[in-house]
Amino acid sequence: VLADSESAVILRLRGPLDLKCQLDCIDEVPMQKAISRTFEALRLQVKSESCVLAVCNSPVLIWPNKSVFEEITPDAPFEDIFQFIQTRTPGPASAPILTRTVQKSHLLCATLPMDCAVWSSWSDTIKDGCERLMKALTRQLFEMEKVTLQCMKGTTLRVPEPLHFLLPEPNGLVTVVFPRGEPDKELEAQRRELHGQFELPDNRPFFRRANAYHFPNEPYKDGYLRNPHTVLTHPTLDNGKVYLVQGIYSYHHYMQDRMDDNGWGCAYRSLQTICSWFQQQGYVERGVPSHKEIQQALVEVGDKQASFVGSRQWIGSIEVQAVLNHLLGVTSKIMFVSQGSELASKGRELANHFMTEGTPVMIGGGVLAHTILGVAWSETTGEIRYLILDPHYTGAEDLQVITEKGWCGWKGPDFWDQTAYYNLCLPQRPRVI
Amino acid sequence: MSKVTFKITLTSDPRLPYKVLSVPESTPFTAVLKFAAEEFKVPSATSAIITNGKVKGRNSPSSVAGNVFLKHGSELRIIPRDRVGGQGDCISLSMA
Numbered sequence: 086v087l088a089d090s091e092s093a094v095i096l097r098l099r100g101p102l103d104l105k106c107q108l109d110c111i112d113e114v115p116m117q118k119a120i121s122r123t124f125e126a127l128r129l130q131v132k133s134e135s136c137v138l139a140v141c142n143s144p145v146l147i148w149p150n151k152s153v154f155e156e157i158t159p160d161a162p163f164e165d166i167f168q169f170i171q172t173r174t175p176g177p178a179s180a181p182i183l184t185r186t187v188q189k190s191h192l193l194c195a196t197l198p199m200d201c202a203v204w205s206s207w208s209d210t211i212k213d214g215c216e217r218l219m220k221a222l223t224r225q226l227f228e229m230e231k232v233t234l235q236c237m238k239g240t241t242l243r244v245p246e247p248l249h250f251l252l253p254e255p256n257g258l259v260t261v262v263f264p265r266g267e268p269d270k271e272l273e274a275q276r277r278e279l280h281g282q283f284e285l286p287d288n289r290p291f292f293r294r295a296n297a298y299h300f301p302n303e304p305y306k307d308g309y310l311r312n313p314h315t316v317l318t319h320p321t322l323d324n325g326k327v328y329l330v331q332g333i334y335s336y337h338h339y340m341q342d343r344m345d346d347n348g349w350g351c352a353y354r355s356l357q358t359i360c361s362w363f364q365q366q367g368y369v370e371r372g373v374p375s376h377k378e379i380q381q382a383l384v385e386v387g388d389k390q391a392s393f394v395g396s397r398q399w400i401g402s403i404e405v406q407a408v409l410n411h412l413l414g415v416t417s418k419i420m421f422v423s424q425g426s427e428l429a430s431k432g433r434e435l436a437n438h439f440m441t442e443g444t445p446v447m448i449g450g451g452v453l454a455h456t457i458l459g460v461a462w463s464e465t466t467g468e469i470r471y472l473i474l475d476p477h478y479t480g481a482e483d484l485q486v487i488t489e490k491g492w493c494g495w496k497g498p499d500f501w502d503q504t505a506y507y508n509l510c511l512p513q514r515p516r517v518i
Numbered sequence: 519m520s521k522v523t524f525k526i527t528l529t530s531d532p533r534l535p536y537k538v539l540s541v542p543e544s545t546p547f548t549a550v551l552k553f554a555a556e557e558f559k560v561p562s563a564t565s566a567i568i569t570n571g572k573v574k575g576r577n578s579p580s581s582v583a584g585n586v587f588l589k590h591g592s593e594l595r596i597i598p599r600d601r602v603g604g605q606g607d608c609i610s611l612s613m614a
Contacts, residue, residue: 349603401600403566419568421529421597449600506530508600 094209095258097202097300098138098218102127102226106193111240120193120242124230127197131222138215149215159212193242200247201225204258221260228262236264243267249298252291256283261292269293269367276518288516293367299333309335309361310482313474313493314458320470320495325463328436329472331443334458335361336493337373338478344376347479349397352454353379354476355447356405359456359512360413362445368515369413382408401449402510409512420509425451425501432462432469442514445474450507453477457509461495470495519544522587526554526567526594543584550583554596564599 106123108116130136138147146155201221205214229245236243243264250259261279263272276292285291305311311333319327337357339347346353353376360373374382380396383389386407389398406417422428438446439459446457459472478492487493501507520543527536537557541550547567555562569590 352602397603399601399603401602403599419566419597421568421595423530423532449602452602454600454602506598506600508597 094205094207095202095300096205096214096218097200098222099198099200102131102197102199104193104195104197108191108193111191113237113239116240117234117237120233120237121230123193124226124233128223128226131219131226136219138218147211147215149219152212154211157211160210162208162210195242195244197226197229197244198246199225200249200260202249202258202260225260225262232262232264236267248294249300250292250296251298252283252285258298259283263294269370273518280518287518289514290367290518292518295365295367295370307335308482309337309341310484310487311335313484313487314472316484316488317472317494319459319472320461322461322463322466322468322470324465325461325468326436327459327461328439329443329459330362330439330445332362333365334358334445335365335373336474336482336487337361338476338492340479342375346376346397349399350376351476352400352402352405352447352449355445355454355456355474356400356408358474358476359405359409359445359447359510363409363413363415363512368415368517371412374408374412378412379404379408382411386411401454402447402508405447405449405510409510415515416513418511418513420511422450422507422509424503425505425507426498426503428471428501428507429469429498430467432460432467433464435460435471436462438511442511444512444514446512447510448507449510451502451505453502458493470497471500472496473500520584522583522592524550524583524587524592524594526596528558528560529595530560530598531558541583543582543587545583547581547583547586550586551596558596560596560598564601565596566599567594567596569594 104123104127106119108119110116132150134148134151136148136150138149139145140147144155145157147153147157152159199222201218203214203217203221205217225247229247232245233242236245243266245262246265247260247262250261251257252259263275272292276290277287279285279292280287283291290296299305313336314329335358337354339350339354341354344350356379357373360369363369364372377394379400380389380394383400383404384391384393388404388407402419406419409415409417420431420434422431435446435457438444448455448457454476456474456476457471458474461470461472462468473494473496475492478487480486521540522543523538523540525536525538527534535558537554539550539554539557541553551565551567552562554567555565
Protein backbone atom coordinates (compact mmCIF):
# COMPACT_ATOMS: atom_id res chain seq x y z
CA VAL A 86 0.00 0.00 0.00
CA LEU A 87 1.52 3.30 -0.98
CA ALA A 88 0.47 6.75 0.09
CA ASP A 89 1.98 9.91 -1.25
CA SER A 90 2.66 13.42 -0.18
CA GLU A 91 4.86 15.98 -1.89
CA SER A 92 8.23 14.36 -1.59
CA ALA A 93 7.74 11.56 0.91
CA VAL A 94 6.15 8.20 0.50
CA ILE A 95 4.79 5.90 3.15
CA LEU A 96 5.33 2.22 2.52
CA ARG A 97 2.85 0.11 4.41
CA LEU A 98 3.01 -3.64 4.80
CA ARG A 99 -0.03 -5.47 6.12
CA GLY A 100 -1.15 -9.03 6.43
CA PRO A 101 -2.34 -11.66 8.90
CA LEU A 102 0.13 -14.12 10.39
CA ASP A 103 -1.23 -17.15 12.20
CA LEU A 104 0.01 -17.66 15.69
CA LYS A 105 -0.54 -21.30 16.55
CA CYS A 106 0.94 -22.68 19.66
CA GLN A 107 0.36 -26.07 21.19
CA LEU A 108 0.64 -26.04 24.93
CA ASP A 109 1.19 -29.19 26.87
CA CYS A 110 0.32 -27.47 30.09
CA ILE A 111 -1.00 -24.12 31.10
CA ASP A 112 1.46 -23.13 33.79
CA GLU A 113 2.81 -19.65 33.35
CA VAL A 114 6.50 -20.25 32.68
CA PRO A 115 6.15 -23.13 30.19
CA MET A 116 3.40 -21.17 28.48
CA GLN A 117 5.64 -18.18 28.08
CA LYS A 118 8.42 -20.32 26.71
CA ALA A 119 6.09 -21.96 24.23
CA ILE A 120 4.80 -18.61 23.06
CA SER A 121 8.32 -17.26 22.64
CA ARG A 122 9.25 -20.32 20.60
CA THR A 123 6.25 -19.79 18.35
CA PHE A 124 7.17 -16.14 17.76
CA GLU A 125 10.74 -17.18 16.93
CA ALA A 126 9.36 -19.65 14.39
CA LEU A 127 7.27 -16.87 12.83
CA ARG A 128 10.32 -14.63 12.59
CA LEU A 129 12.17 -17.38 10.75
CA GLN A 130 9.21 -17.83 8.44
CA VAL A 131 9.20 -14.21 7.36
CA LYS A 132 12.91 -14.44 6.72
CA SER A 133 12.47 -17.53 4.63
CA GLU A 134 12.43 -17.72 0.89
CA SER A 135 8.76 -18.57 0.77
CA CYS A 136 7.73 -15.14 1.97
CA VAL A 137 6.03 -13.12 -0.77
CA LEU A 138 4.92 -9.50 -0.85
CA ALA A 139 2.17 -8.41 -3.19
CA VAL A 140 1.69 -4.75 -4.08
CA CYS A 141 -2.00 -3.90 -3.75
CA ASN A 142 -3.98 -3.38 -6.94
CA SER A 143 -1.06 -4.37 -9.15
CA PRO A 144 0.50 -7.52 -10.61
CA VAL A 145 3.81 -6.80 -8.85
CA LEU A 146 5.07 -9.64 -6.66
CA ILE A 147 8.24 -9.56 -4.63
CA TRP A 148 10.15 -12.36 -2.91
CA PRO A 149 12.25 -10.20 -0.62
CA ASN A 150 14.41 -13.01 0.77
CA LYS A 151 15.09 -14.53 -2.58
CA SER A 152 15.59 -11.26 -4.41
CA VAL A 153 13.02 -12.21 -6.97
CA PHE A 154 10.99 -9.36 -8.33
CA GLU A 155 8.16 -10.05 -10.72
CA GLU A 156 7.11 -7.35 -13.17
CA ILE A 157 9.63 -4.89 -11.82
CA THR A 158 13.38 -4.46 -11.37
CA PRO A 159 14.85 -4.13 -7.87
CA ASP A 160 16.97 -1.11 -8.61
CA ALA A 161 14.13 0.89 -10.06
CA PRO A 162 12.91 3.82 -7.99
CA PHE A 163 9.61 3.45 -6.19
CA GLU A 164 7.87 5.82 -8.57
CA ASP A 165 7.86 3.05 -11.13
CA ILE A 166 5.49 0.96 -9.08
CA PHE A 167 2.75 3.48 -9.67
CA GLN A 168 2.40 2.59 -13.29
CA PHE A 169 1.30 -0.87 -12.26
CA ILE A 170 -1.28 0.11 -9.73
CA GLN A 171 -4.81 0.19 -10.97
CA THR A 172 -8.05 -0.57 -9.25
CA ARG A 173 -9.35 -3.99 -9.98
CA THR A 174 -12.43 -5.85 -8.94
CA PRO A 175 -11.37 -8.34 -6.31
CA GLY A 176 -11.12 -11.93 -7.44
CA PRO A 177 -12.78 -14.90 -5.78
CA ALA A 178 -11.55 -15.58 -2.23
CA SER A 179 -9.40 -18.66 -1.80
CA ALA A 180 -10.88 -21.65 -0.05
CA PRO A 181 -10.03 -22.20 3.62
CA ILE A 182 -8.03 -25.24 4.60
CA LEU A 183 -9.03 -27.38 7.53
CA THR A 184 -6.76 -29.73 9.40
CA ARG A 185 -7.78 -32.17 12.06
CA THR A 186 -5.37 -33.22 14.70
CA VAL A 187 -6.24 -35.90 17.20
CA GLN A 188 -4.35 -35.06 20.31
CA LYS A 189 -5.16 -33.88 23.79
CA SER A 190 -3.62 -30.50 24.33
CA HIS A 191 -4.37 -26.83 24.66
CA LEU A 192 -4.18 -25.00 21.40
CA LEU A 193 -3.50 -21.34 21.39
CA CYS A 194 -4.69 -19.86 18.17
CA ALA A 195 -4.66 -16.25 17.10
CA THR A 196 -4.16 -14.10 14.05
CA LEU A 197 -1.51 -11.45 14.36
CA PRO A 198 -2.51 -8.32 12.45
CA MET A 199 0.89 -7.34 11.07
CA ASP A 200 1.03 -3.72 10.02
CA CYS A 201 4.33 -1.96 9.36
CA ALA A 202 4.87 1.46 7.87
CA VAL A 203 8.10 3.22 6.92
CA TRP A 204 8.81 6.63 5.45
CA SER A 205 10.60 6.55 2.17
CA SER A 206 11.20 8.82 -0.75
CA TRP A 207 10.26 8.43 -4.37
CA SER A 208 13.80 7.93 -5.44
CA ASP A 209 14.52 5.04 -3.08
CA THR A 210 14.90 1.75 -4.88
CA ILE A 211 12.31 -0.96 -4.53
CA LYS A 212 14.92 -3.30 -3.15
CA ASP A 213 15.83 -0.88 -0.36
CA GLY A 214 12.21 -0.21 0.44
CA CYS A 215 11.47 -3.92 0.74
CA GLU A 216 14.46 -4.48 2.96
CA ARG A 217 13.29 -1.79 5.33
CA LEU A 218 9.79 -3.20 5.43
CA MET A 219 11.06 -6.67 6.18
CA LYS A 220 13.26 -5.35 8.98
CA ALA A 221 10.26 -3.53 10.39
CA LEU A 222 8.26 -6.75 10.17
CA THR A 223 10.80 -8.69 12.20
CA ARG A 224 11.03 -5.89 14.75
CA GLN A 225 7.25 -5.88 15.02
CA LEU A 226 7.21 -9.60 15.75
CA PHE A 227 9.67 -9.01 18.58
CA GLU A 228 7.47 -6.25 19.98
CA MET A 229 4.35 -8.35 19.65
CA GLU A 230 6.02 -11.15 21.56
CA LYS A 231 6.97 -8.72 24.31
CA VAL A 232 3.47 -7.26 24.57
CA THR A 233 1.81 -10.69 24.48
CA LEU A 234 3.94 -11.94 27.35
CA GLN A 235 3.59 -8.73 29.35
CA CYS A 236 -0.19 -8.73 29.12
CA MET A 237 -0.67 -12.39 29.90
CA LYS A 238 -3.04 -12.89 32.82
CA GLY A 239 -3.19 -16.56 33.75
CA THR A 240 -4.44 -18.23 30.61
CA THR A 241 -5.88 -15.13 28.99
CA LEU A 242 -3.92 -13.46 26.28
CA ARG A 243 -4.56 -10.25 24.45
CA VAL A 244 -3.82 -10.11 20.74
CA PRO A 245 -1.09 -7.52 20.15
CA GLU A 246 -2.20 -4.80 17.75
CA PRO A 247 0.05 -2.30 15.99
CA LEU A 248 -1.02 1.33 15.75
CA HIS A 249 0.75 4.09 13.87
CA PHE A 250 1.22 7.59 15.25
CA LEU A 251 2.49 10.64 13.41
CA LEU A 252 4.63 12.48 15.95
CA PRO A 253 6.07 15.96 15.60
CA GLU A 254 9.48 16.25 13.99
CA PRO A 255 12.02 14.77 14.26
CA ASN A 256 10.18 11.59 15.24
CA GLY A 257 7.76 11.24 12.34
CA LEU A 258 5.77 8.06 11.83
CA VAL A 259 6.12 5.66 14.73
CA THR A 260 4.46 2.25 15.25
CA VAL A 261 3.50 1.06 18.71
CA VAL A 262 2.08 -2.32 19.67
CA PHE A 263 -0.75 -2.24 22.19
CA PRO A 264 -2.88 -5.09 23.51
CA ARG A 265 -6.08 -5.12 21.51
CA GLY A 266 -9.20 -4.11 23.39
CA GLU A 267 -7.37 -2.61 26.36
CA PRO A 268 -9.01 0.77 27.03
CA ASP A 269 -6.90 3.93 26.98
CA LYS A 270 -7.18 4.50 30.70
CA GLU A 271 -5.44 1.17 31.43
CA LEU A 272 -2.50 2.12 29.22
CA GLU A 273 -1.44 5.35 30.89
CA ALA A 274 1.83 3.89 32.23
CA GLN A 275 2.80 2.71 28.75
CA ARG A 276 1.95 6.12 27.32
CA ARG A 277 4.02 7.88 29.94
CA GLU A 278 7.00 5.70 29.04
CA LEU A 279 6.52 6.46 25.35
CA HIS A 280 6.33 10.19 26.05
CA GLY A 281 9.65 9.93 27.85
CA GLN A 282 11.19 7.83 25.11
CA PHE A 283 10.22 10.27 22.36
CA GLU A 284 10.76 13.39 24.47
CA LEU A 285 7.18 14.55 24.12
CA PRO A 286 5.45 17.03 26.44
CA ASP A 287 3.54 15.32 29.22
CA ASN A 288 0.44 17.51 29.07
CA ARG A 289 -1.13 16.44 25.81
CA PRO A 290 -1.97 13.04 24.38
CA PHE A 291 -0.07 11.58 21.43
CA PHE A 292 -0.65 7.84 21.94
CA ARG A 293 -4.33 7.41 22.67
CA ARG A 294 -6.16 5.22 20.17
CA ALA A 295 -7.93 8.24 18.71
CA ASN A 296 -4.51 9.79 17.97
CA ALA A 297 -3.66 6.95 15.55
CA TYR A 298 -2.51 8.19 12.17
CA HIS A 299 -5.14 8.31 9.49
CA PHE A 300 -3.61 7.12 6.22
CA PRO A 301 -4.58 9.32 3.25
CA ASN A 302 -6.02 6.37 1.34
CA GLU A 303 -8.44 5.35 4.08
CA PRO A 304 -11.64 7.38 3.81
CA TYR A 305 -13.53 8.17 7.02
CA LYS A 306 -16.63 6.06 7.13
CA ASP A 307 -18.91 8.49 8.92
CA GLY A 308 -19.19 10.84 5.95
CA TYR A 309 -18.22 14.08 7.71
CA LEU A 310 -15.54 16.27 6.23
CA ARG A 311 -12.35 16.59 8.23
CA ASN A 312 -10.37 19.83 8.41
CA PRO A 313 -11.78 21.47 5.27
CA HIS A 314 -9.66 24.53 6.05
CA THR A 315 -6.46 22.77 4.99
CA VAL A 316 -7.19 23.28 1.30
CA LEU A 317 -7.47 27.05 1.67
CA THR A 318 -4.75 29.54 0.91
CA HIS A 319 -4.09 31.44 4.09
CA PRO A 320 -3.87 35.24 3.96
CA THR A 321 -0.48 36.91 4.10
CA LEU A 322 -0.52 40.09 6.15
CA ASP A 323 2.39 42.50 6.60
CA ASN A 324 4.42 41.07 9.50
CA GLY A 325 1.46 38.81 10.07
CA LYS A 326 1.29 35.23 11.25
CA VAL A 327 -1.34 32.59 10.93
CA TYR A 328 -2.52 30.81 14.10
CA LEU A 329 -4.68 27.76 13.51
CA VAL A 330 -6.62 25.08 15.33
CA GLN A 331 -4.33 22.14 16.11
CA GLY A 332 -5.45 18.64 15.23
CA ILE A 333 -8.55 17.22 13.57
CA TYR A 334 -12.22 18.25 13.75
CA SER A 335 -15.29 17.30 11.71
CA TYR A 336 -17.49 19.86 9.99
CA HIS A 337 -20.97 19.83 11.55
CA HIS A 338 -23.69 22.00 10.03
CA TYR A 339 -27.43 22.41 9.44
CA MET A 340 -29.45 19.47 8.08
CA GLN A 341 -26.92 16.73 8.86
CA ASP A 342 -27.89 13.46 10.53
CA ARG A 343 -31.42 13.80 9.09
CA MET A 344 -31.96 16.63 11.55
CA ASP A 345 -33.71 19.68 10.12
CA ASP A 346 -32.31 22.40 12.34
CA ASN A 347 -32.27 25.06 9.67
CA GLY A 348 -32.80 28.41 11.35
CA TRP A 349 -32.22 27.33 14.94
CA GLY A 350 -29.40 24.82 15.35
CA CYS A 351 -26.27 26.77 14.51
CA ALA A 352 -24.88 26.90 18.06
CA TYR A 353 -25.65 23.19 18.45
CA ARG A 354 -23.66 22.46 15.31
CA SER A 355 -20.71 24.58 16.43
CA LEU A 356 -20.77 22.68 19.72
CA GLN A 357 -20.75 19.40 17.76
CA THR A 358 -17.69 20.53 15.84
CA ILE A 359 -15.94 21.29 19.13
CA CYS A 360 -16.95 17.91 20.60
CA SER A 361 -15.61 16.19 17.48
CA TRP A 362 -12.25 17.86 18.11
CA PHE A 363 -12.06 16.53 21.68
CA GLN A 364 -13.00 13.07 20.52
CA GLN A 365 -10.52 12.93 17.67
CA GLN A 366 -7.65 14.23 19.76
CA GLY A 367 -8.32 11.40 22.18
CA TYR A 368 -9.51 13.43 25.16
CA VAL A 369 -12.91 11.76 25.30
CA GLU A 370 -14.28 8.51 24.03
CA ARG A 371 -17.91 9.54 23.72
CA GLY A 372 -19.17 10.40 20.29
CA VAL A 373 -20.50 13.76 19.19
CA PRO A 374 -23.79 14.47 21.05
CA SER A 375 -27.05 14.90 19.17
CA HIS A 376 -29.31 17.94 19.58
CA LYS A 377 -31.43 15.99 22.03
CA GLU A 378 -28.44 14.90 24.08
CA ILE A 379 -27.25 18.50 24.21
CA GLN A 380 -30.66 19.63 25.39
CA GLN A 381 -30.83 16.83 27.94
CA ALA A 382 -27.44 17.85 29.31
CA LEU A 383 -28.67 21.41 29.81
CA VAL A 384 -31.68 20.13 31.73
CA GLU A 385 -29.40 17.96 33.85
CA VAL A 386 -27.21 20.90 34.90
CA GLY A 387 -30.29 22.90 35.77
CA ASP A 388 -29.91 25.52 33.06
CA LYS A 389 -33.15 24.60 31.30
CA GLN A 390 -36.52 23.14 32.20
CA ALA A 391 -37.47 19.62 31.12
CA SER A 392 -39.73 20.98 28.36
CA PHE A 393 -36.60 22.22 26.58
CA VAL A 394 -35.82 18.73 25.29
CA GLY A 395 -37.26 18.24 21.82
CA SER A 396 -37.77 21.97 21.30
CA ARG A 397 -36.15 24.20 18.69
CA GLN A 398 -34.93 26.74 21.16
CA TRP A 399 -31.76 28.65 20.53
CA ILE A 400 -28.72 28.31 22.75
CA GLY A 401 -25.54 30.35 23.06
CA SER A 402 -21.97 30.23 24.25
CA ILE A 403 -22.86 29.87 27.91
CA GLU A 404 -24.84 26.74 27.08
CA VAL A 405 -21.96 25.50 24.90
CA GLN A 406 -19.63 25.90 27.84
CA ALA A 407 -22.06 24.14 30.18
CA VAL A 408 -22.47 21.14 27.86
CA LEU A 409 -18.72 20.84 27.24
CA ASN A 410 -18.27 20.78 30.99
CA HIS A 411 -21.08 18.33 31.74
CA LEU A 412 -20.66 15.83 28.91
CA LEU A 413 -16.93 16.05 28.22
CA GLY A 414 -15.48 17.37 31.48
CA VAL A 415 -13.91 20.22 29.54
CA THR A 416 -13.72 23.74 30.98
CA SER A 417 -13.89 26.84 28.81
CA LYS A 418 -13.04 30.48 29.05
CA ILE A 419 -15.75 33.00 28.09
CA MET A 420 -14.73 36.20 26.36
CA PHE A 421 -17.31 38.96 26.24
CA VAL A 422 -17.09 41.68 23.61
CA SER A 423 -19.54 44.53 24.00
CA GLN A 424 -19.65 45.29 20.30
CA GLY A 425 -18.54 43.49 17.16
CA SER A 426 -16.16 46.24 16.16
CA GLU A 427 -14.06 45.36 19.21
CA LEU A 428 -13.31 41.92 17.82
CA ALA A 429 -10.74 43.55 15.57
CA SER A 430 -8.63 44.19 18.66
CA LYS A 431 -8.76 40.62 19.95
CA GLY A 432 -5.98 39.38 17.71
CA ARG A 433 -3.45 38.74 20.46
CA GLU A 434 -5.90 36.87 22.66
CA LEU A 435 -7.10 34.69 19.83
CA ALA A 436 -3.55 34.04 18.65
CA ASN A 437 -2.57 32.99 22.17
CA HIS A 438 -5.56 30.72 22.38
CA PHE A 439 -4.68 28.89 19.17
CA MET A 440 -1.06 28.61 20.23
CA THR A 441 -1.63 27.23 23.72
CA GLU A 442 -4.99 25.47 23.48
CA GLY A 443 -5.46 25.00 19.75
CA THR A 444 -9.17 24.24 20.15
CA PRO A 445 -11.95 25.53 17.88
CA VAL A 446 -13.76 28.58 19.30
CA MET A 447 -17.53 29.06 19.29
CA ILE A 448 -18.69 32.66 18.90
CA GLY A 449 -22.27 33.80 19.37
CA GLY A 450 -23.82 37.17 18.75
CA GLY A 451 -26.04 39.12 16.41
CA VAL A 452 -28.37 36.06 16.31
CA LEU A 453 -25.68 33.95 14.63
CA ALA A 454 -23.23 31.34 15.89
CA HIS A 455 -19.98 30.57 14.12
CA THR A 456 -16.85 28.57 14.78
CA ILE A 457 -13.47 30.31 14.65
CA LEU A 458 -10.74 27.94 13.52
CA GLY A 459 -7.87 30.36 13.36
CA VAL A 460 -6.71 33.92 13.08
CA ALA A 461 -4.22 35.74 10.87
CA TRP A 462 -2.87 38.69 12.80
CA SER A 463 -0.12 41.21 12.49
CA GLU A 464 1.33 42.43 15.76
CA THR A 465 2.68 45.55 14.11
CA THR A 466 -0.18 46.69 11.90
CA GLY A 467 -3.02 45.15 13.87
CA GLU A 468 -4.51 43.75 10.67
CA ILE A 469 -6.64 40.72 11.36
CA ARG A 470 -8.53 37.97 9.56
CA TYR A 471 -10.63 35.19 11.01
CA LEU A 472 -10.86 31.62 9.73
CA ILE A 473 -14.55 30.85 10.02
CA LEU A 474 -16.41 27.55 9.79
CA ASP A 475 -20.06 28.35 9.18
CA PRO A 476 -22.65 25.97 10.67
CA HIS A 477 -25.47 27.54 8.61
CA TYR A 478 -24.56 25.53 5.50
CA THR A 479 -27.40 23.24 4.39
CA GLY A 480 -25.80 21.39 1.49
CA ALA A 481 -23.93 18.13 1.02
CA GLU A 482 -20.39 17.32 2.19
CA ASP A 483 -18.82 18.83 -0.91
CA LEU A 484 -15.39 20.21 -0.09
CA GLN A 485 -15.26 22.28 -3.25
CA VAL A 486 -18.58 24.03 -2.65
CA ILE A 487 -17.84 24.56 1.02
CA THR A 488 -14.48 26.20 0.39
CA GLU A 489 -15.31 28.06 -2.83
CA LYS A 490 -18.52 29.57 -1.48
CA GLY A 491 -16.90 30.57 1.79
CA TRP A 492 -18.70 28.26 4.22
CA CYS A 493 -15.22 27.55 5.45
CA GLY A 494 -13.13 30.60 4.74
CA TRP A 495 -11.15 33.62 5.82
CA LYS A 496 -13.19 36.72 6.75
CA GLY A 497 -12.30 40.27 7.68
CA PRO A 498 -13.37 42.29 10.72
CA ASP A 499 -16.41 43.50 8.80
CA PHE A 500 -17.82 39.98 8.97
CA TRP A 501 -19.11 40.72 12.46
CA ASP A 502 -22.18 42.78 13.30
CA GLN A 503 -20.36 45.94 14.42
CA THR A 504 -22.90 46.97 17.05
CA ALA A 505 -24.02 43.62 18.45
CA TYR A 506 -22.39 42.12 21.54
CA TYR A 507 -20.61 38.78 21.24
CA ASN A 508 -19.62 35.98 23.59
CA LEU A 509 -16.82 33.61 22.67
CA CYS A 510 -16.43 30.17 24.21
CA LEU A 511 -12.76 29.14 24.26
CA PRO A 512 -12.46 25.49 25.30
CA GLN A 513 -9.39 24.64 27.36
CA ARG A 514 -7.37 21.56 26.60
CA PRO A 515 -7.14 19.17 29.57
CA ARG A 516 -3.51 18.73 30.66
CA VAL A 517 -3.37 14.95 30.41
CA ILE A 518 -1.74 12.32 28.27
CA MET B 519 -22.06 33.25 59.92
CA SER B 520 -19.21 34.23 57.59
CA LYS B 521 -19.79 36.47 54.70
CA VAL B 522 -17.94 36.77 51.41
CA THR B 523 -17.67 39.90 49.32
CA PHE B 524 -17.79 40.15 45.56
CA LYS B 525 -17.16 43.07 43.25
CA ILE B 526 -19.46 42.54 40.28
CA THR B 527 -18.97 44.60 37.11
CA LEU B 528 -21.62 45.08 34.42
CA THR B 529 -19.61 44.54 31.27
CA SER B 530 -22.38 45.37 28.84
CA ASP B 531 -22.27 48.99 29.99
CA PRO B 532 -19.25 50.80 28.50
CA ARG B 533 -18.85 52.77 31.74
CA LEU B 534 -18.28 49.42 33.50
CA PRO B 535 -20.29 50.19 36.63
CA TYR B 536 -19.82 47.79 39.50
CA LYS B 537 -21.52 46.83 42.73
CA VAL B 538 -19.97 45.37 45.83
CA LEU B 539 -22.07 42.63 47.39
CA SER B 540 -21.58 40.90 50.69
CA VAL B 541 -23.43 37.63 51.12
CA PRO B 542 -23.36 34.75 53.60
CA GLU B 543 -21.01 32.10 52.28
CA SER B 544 -23.74 29.46 52.13
CA THR B 545 -25.85 31.54 49.73
CA PRO B 546 -26.57 29.58 46.55
CA PHE B 547 -24.73 31.25 43.72
CA THR B 548 -27.84 31.49 41.57
CA ALA B 549 -29.23 33.86 44.19
CA VAL B 550 -26.14 36.03 43.89
CA LEU B 551 -26.67 36.24 40.13
CA LYS B 552 -30.32 37.12 40.56
CA PHE B 553 -29.60 39.79 43.11
CA ALA B 554 -26.80 41.35 41.09
CA ALA B 555 -28.96 41.36 37.95
CA GLU B 556 -31.78 43.07 39.83
CA GLU B 557 -29.40 45.69 41.15
CA PHE B 558 -28.21 46.45 37.64
CA LYS B 559 -31.73 46.21 36.25
CA VAL B 560 -30.85 43.52 33.71
CA PRO B 561 -32.85 40.28 33.29
CA SER B 562 -31.18 37.48 35.30
CA ALA B 563 -32.54 34.78 33.00
CA THR B 564 -30.47 36.12 30.12
CA SER B 565 -27.37 36.96 32.14
CA ALA B 566 -24.38 34.95 33.27
CA ILE B 567 -21.54 35.58 35.68
CA ILE B 568 -17.96 35.00 34.64
CA THR B 569 -14.68 35.66 36.36
CA ASN B 570 -11.68 37.65 35.27
CA GLY B 571 -9.57 34.58 35.86
CA LYS B 572 -8.20 32.32 33.22
CA VAL B 573 -10.54 29.40 33.36
CA LYS B 574 -14.16 29.64 34.29
CA GLY B 575 -17.03 27.26 33.94
CA ARG B 576 -20.61 28.05 34.49
CA ASN B 577 -21.34 27.25 38.08
CA SER B 578 -23.69 24.40 38.65
CA PRO B 579 -26.77 25.47 40.59
CA SER B 580 -25.52 23.56 43.59
CA SER B 581 -22.51 25.75 44.17
CA VAL B 582 -22.49 28.32 46.95
CA ALA B 583 -21.01 31.77 47.30
CA GLY B 584 -18.27 30.58 49.65
CA ASN B 585 -16.97 28.01 47.17
CA VAL B 586 -17.10 30.43 44.28
CA PHE B 587 -15.11 32.93 46.32
CA LEU B 588 -12.46 30.36 47.21
CA LYS B 589 -12.15 29.08 43.66
CA HIS B 590 -12.42 32.26 41.65
CA GLY B 591 -11.82 35.17 43.96
CA SER B 592 -13.96 38.25 44.37
CA GLU B 593 -13.85 39.90 40.95
CA LEU B 594 -16.79 38.84 38.86
CA ARG B 595 -18.43 40.12 35.71
CA ILE B 596 -22.01 39.92 34.63
CA ILE B 597 -22.55 39.47 30.91
CA PRO B 598 -25.61 39.22 28.68
CA ARG B 599 -26.05 35.71 27.32
CA ASP B 600 -26.02 35.28 23.58
CA ARG B 601 -28.81 33.20 22.10
CA VAL B 602 -28.15 32.33 18.51
CA GLY B 603 -29.86 30.19 15.92
CA GLY B 604 -29.46 31.81 12.58
CA GLN B 605 -31.88 32.44 9.81
CA GLY B 606 -30.97 29.77 7.31
CA ASP B 607 -28.30 29.64 4.70
CA CYS B 608 -28.62 33.04 3.17
CA ILE B 609 -27.41 35.21 5.97
CA SER B 610 -23.67 35.63 5.78
CA LEU B 611 -22.49 38.74 3.96
CA SER B 612 -19.85 37.01 1.92
CA MET B 613 -22.00 34.25 0.50
CA ALA B 614 -22.51 34.31 -3.25
